[in-house]
Amino acid sequence: MEEQELQRLVESISIEAFGKPFLHQATFNSRLRSTGGRYLLGTHHIEVNKKYLDQFGENELIGIIKHELCHYHLHLEGKGYQHRDFDFKWLLKKVGAPRFCTPLKEKTSKRTFKKIHLYECINCHHRYQRKRSINTSRYVCGKCQGRLKKIKEVILE
Template identity: 65%
Template sequence: MNNQELQMLVESISINDFKKPFRHKAFFNARLRTTGGRYMLRSHDIEINRKYFEQFGEAELIGIIKHELCHYHLHLEGKGYRHRDSDFRQLLKQVDAPRFCSTLPDTKKRRVSNRVYIYNCSACGLVYKRKRAINTARYVCGKCRGKLVKIKELTVG
């Protein structure tokens, strides 16, 4: 499926399920990683993750399009278009759209680091324990603005 076919599919779903026209652009965005689609508030365009269509098929794609069209139509009408709004949840049920899309099986989970970095302020002696390293040339103590010195790096667990 290409962008032109996607555009036609979105327009037909909008007319059939929402009884309202879709007057903006719908296209595939290869940079989307963790989401099935995205509605752009400023341009009113809809971006779709092509991987969902390739891995789950047209049924999942239609569900994602319906979900994004709920955002689209509610936003243009000035109603609650966010996930937590009752207008949004009501419209999702009305058009039988999923609240969340399926998770992609090939997505790599972020590796959890088991390191702890310990820093000491040379001026006031305050000890910082951090999961992420600090650039000591750039950052200073939050209490006294003294110079931070890396004491040690521990591997936990």
């Protein structure tokens, strides 16, 4: 789906579900991570996360658009447009928009293992575990100010 198709879809949903025109811009925003879309108060534009279309299809996208259009129309009318407001909750039910979108399936991380770096003080033999490696010529023991030496790296799976 291209941005022009998204614009037409938002405009048609606005007319069908709300009986009012959508006079601003609707775009895809790939940087959205934890939300399906957002309504921008300053410009009145709507941004939609394209990942929801790719993972869940057009029905989920339509639900997100309806949700954002609820924010849009209530804000322009001067009514309660925030999630906690009665007007917003009422309009969501009226048009059949979801209050929350389905969570995205998380990608598996590139590194499925953890690395632990073990250090020991030369003087007092106190041991330190660190997730990140440290520069042993720059850092010293916190107990006796002795020099540190790297013992080993442990890889946990």
